Amino acid sequence: MLALDLFNSWIFVLLLMVGFYAVIARDNLVKKLMGLSIFQSAVFLLFITMGTVTGGTAPIVLGDDWGAVFSNPLPQVLILTAIVVGISTLALGLAIVVRIKESYGRISDIDAPERDRRL
């Protein structure tokens, strides 16, 4: 029962670790960025989960029904901002990968260029 109650939290931790592992262990830059995206998505889930009220609906007032139980809208708004940040980061990361591909001809094993002296 306890494990099921915390279902979202388990998924949060799982996604966080999957993403983080990909960032650390993958050599391919695009895969690293994918990992980074998964890593950030995990945090979105954490925020959305914490705003949930059991039995609550979406935080929209219908008619004059102010009595309804609804979820906390603040974390959802925060995550809207965080999603925009995530997209911008991903876009910029991919743009850098494109330029790396253009100037090095490869998108993995980029630590080697530190040693390429004198261009």
Add this chain to the structure above:
Amino acid sequence: MNLEPHLPALQVVVPLLTAPLVVLLRDARLAWWAALAASAMNFAVAVAITGQVLDGAVVRYDMGGWAAPLGIELRVDALSTILLLVVSGASTLALLGGRASLLEQVGEARQPLFMAAWLLALAGLVGILVSGDAFNIFVFMEISSLATYILVAGGPDRRALPATFKYLVAGTVGATFYLIGVGMVFMMTGTLNIADMELRLATVGDTNIVYVAAGFITIGLALKAAIFPLHAWMPNAYTWAPHVVTAFIAACATKVALYVLLRMDFFVFQKNLVDHELQFAFVLMPLAAMGILFGSIAAVFEPNLKRILAFSSLAQIGYILLGASLVTVAGFNASVLHLFNHALAKGALFLAVVCLGLRYRHLDLADLQGAGRHMPWTLTAFALAGLSLIGVPGTAGFVSKWALIIAALERGALGVALVVLIVVSSLLAVVYVARIVERLWFGEPPGENPAVSEAPWPTLAVTWLAVGANFWFGLNASLPGELAQRAGEAFLRHLP
């Protein structure tokens, strides 16, 4: 209209609104003027705010007229002020002196876009400093980081690209860790306002989740601040960025992350977590000590001028952290003073690098040998700023190192060991600065170099201005001293 109550908001609004304007200008010269004007105005506003803060007030501002804690509050205290001066000052000086270098390294066509990214980075850094809202700080942190990645990748050297990628990954992981921590605190308190967080944590402070949150926030920000051993992104990003960008970000970017670290750990958590100061010292003091040693030793063996200075920055971040991890008012003062003084010294050194970069394509010591014969003014400025980095009496670097030693001595036997560490590291600084100065003044020129001339006067004048600031604040440290004192009292008021 009276602008005085709106000064904190102006800090962010001016560069944020100038950035799109600069893109529309489409002319390199106009873009540079607009960026410089916005940056200089920021500095002027920072000076005005300093006046208000020195009058004893914490400057508050309710965004849109919504009162905190429901609305978003801007909040400027002594520590924010000292960093506002550093950030806007560094940006203004780097732009003022960097015009020729930017035209050469970034190119005329891309200049307006580059200036827009510069202003966004400035707006983000300043936003972090004035905001009193933990989530706002995250957003500003990402604005400044994304813009900084663009700046770092904007140079002509292709090695900047992998360095930027590393910076982007490290920066994003750090910011996300911070966001997780803020989320956990929000879960327990239901507020994002930093001052409100501190009050509400009092009832829930001693729960596991708040300790975990403090851990996430500290580690995430340590990654952004390039604290040893989380500094892997930093040396290459500094080295391959355009020289002017290095002068700007080396003086500010990591310092602002350190500021958030100090604010969260001391302002929010210190009172509410049992033995927080011991845990902070236990984790961060060894890291600071190792960072000081590692950075100084690596700097001694590096062949590239900019990398030497980058590793030296790692050691200096160690000093700042060491002062804070003593968790005494004196230690905190020394830490804040060193934040300010290191920005002065490193800013001046990197401005001298901008001068050298205008005349030399490669900045390995081997390429620069004998540069002093052609560029005596630049190299004299470099040597004098180097004295401040080492901490020779009479320079700004001495004031804060001395304060740090005094603060360490309050801690008995441990303090003596720390003083030995500081002295050893300062001797290493003598070695790496002397090594640069010796090779650049007395080395044989590599030969293939045609006779190079002195750097153009605007760049040189700004470099000397920064060097002058090192001596001014070395002889008369009352302004940063006063601000550091107040910051220390405000941050450590709950110490047992």
